[in-house]
Amino acid sequence: MHDIDARLGRIRGDVPPQAHNARTIAALTSNPGCARRAIMDAAGIDKPRLASYIGFPAPFGQSQFAITRGNAFEAQVKANGCAELLRLLREQLGLPIPEVSYDDLEEVGGHRSQHLRHARTRSLLTRAAGAGGDAGTLFDHPLLRLDVGGRPVYLEPDLIAFRLGGRFHVVEIKSFAVIDGQADGDKVAAAAIQSAVYVLAMRQLLAELGTGPEAVAREVVLVCPENFSNRPVATLLDVRQQLTVLGRQLSRLDRIESLVGLQPPGLTFDLELDQAGVPHRPAAELADDVRTVPARYAPECLASCEMCFFCRDEARGQTAALGRAAADELGAVHSVQMALGLADGTLTPADDQAEAAALLREAARLRRECLGETA
Amino acid sequence: MPAAPKLLSAVNEAFFAGLIPSARLTSLRRDEERSFRSAPFARPYYLCAALTAELLAPARGLLAVSTWPMDRRVIGPLSPRVNYLSAAIRVAESFLRIRSPGPAAQRLLWRFAANIPGAADGARNMDPATVARAAQAELQVHADDDRAARTAAAGRARRQLDDAGQLFGSRLRLTGQAGAGRA
Structure with a gap:
């Protein structure tokens, strides 16, 4: 337990951990598959501050x-x-x-x-x-x-x-x-x-x-x-x-050890604050570190996570960003580019993409018919 | 009975001329305490605090009058309800006494009647006598237990507290760093 505390402390940097409240604990349950969020929450990172420092402030909080x-x-x-x-x-x-x-x-x-x-x-x-x-x-x-x-x-x-x-x-x-x-x-x-x-x-x-x-x-x-x-x-x-x-979710936070073990040892989200509380770490470097931890962005994140705009930007062009319903339909087709390619037949589907590809081609045909194009 | 500033200003608006903004009553207790501590018993009465039965600390957001006997100024676990019901009876009685009760009085009585079982069917057909009877009936249920708790606490307060403490309550004194600093 000491190891993991020290490790989380290093990820957080030289600041006291953020306190949870019922709202933040409730938010933990909204996207259980997101490693980025799990690690940040376990380490007690000040997410609103981190997000605005790397250029994606979230207009969050209750009015x-x-x-x-x-x-x-x-x-x-x-x-x-x-x-x-x-x-x-x-x-x-x-x-x-x-x-x-x-x-x-x-x-x-x-x-x-x-x-x-x-x-x-x-x-x-x-x-x-x-x-x-x-x-x-x-x-x-x-x-x-x-x-x-x-x-x-x-x-x-x-x-x-x-x-x-x-x-x-x-x-x-x-x-x-x-x-x-x-x-x-x-x-x-x-x-x-x-x-x-x-x-x-x-x-x-x-x-x-x-x-x-x-x-x-x-x-x-x-x-x-x-x-x-x-x-x-x-x-x-x-x-x-x-x-x-x-x-x-809470028991998963307790097992954060294994999740942290998968990350590179030098990982830290430290803002390198000086005495006056002014951050000195280059924002680009910090953003790179944030990117090394995989996130699972879904549009629902916009309602509950302070990192949402960063993750949305990162997930642009991914089918996951279209929402869970669309992502589930598309299965192994991960990028929008690939989905378009499969739909117009310029790409050949792999075995696990065959079903989704058939659906996509069918959808493309219907679209053409609706729009009155003859192909 | 001890009451919240909001209720005081509502009663005042319903039955007396003139308005007391409840915001003006909030800092009153502290001013009174300061005045009492600098010259004890210089005035016939002071507006003071109600005391919580368990710790004899000032109860949050309630005003009382210093000439009331101690057991009326103590708040036990049942006292908020008992005070509410007693207030309902008083309001209903005042309602009967005045000749043409205005809308503010109507509203005040309804606020009580709505939350007392069997007091009224709706805001339009309220009978002050029925409200008072219903409140009295519920009051009977709680009165004995509440009185016992209050009397015991009042006895303790008279034994343990000095004059200022009896009027304005004792605050828990923390020893050293314990409690205050630890999270």
């Missing part, structure tokens, strides 16, 4: 308006001892009337230190898990910890954990609207995977205390504004699948 809106909605749901949330939980999950206990874990005795808050979260959740009926129902802002790539990461969730019938549930408050019972699929998917991170972290915490994983429900409660109003509505979301994906 300030979205953050403000999210906070306002969350404050509304939690106001007055979670009055609105209690109503939703009573209606949706049949939370009994006496269960209204509320513990605020955002501050401990006027302090916000992560260490203190985590310790208090632990002690309160232990008490709740150990005791029977009445040891707390709502826990606001518990600070959880998850091991990512062998390093503990504090998760600052804007969630509430609540306990019903001896099981904990995670409540995730999101400000995107559910209109007519329908919400934006991508946003729900993102919320599901983020909640799964919290479920996993809570299970880990309870496992340390000797409680089984079934103590945290795999259904999370998603609270969103309804239609065009500010009135919250709660939905149950099953995150079983996301939990499996996350578990696999």
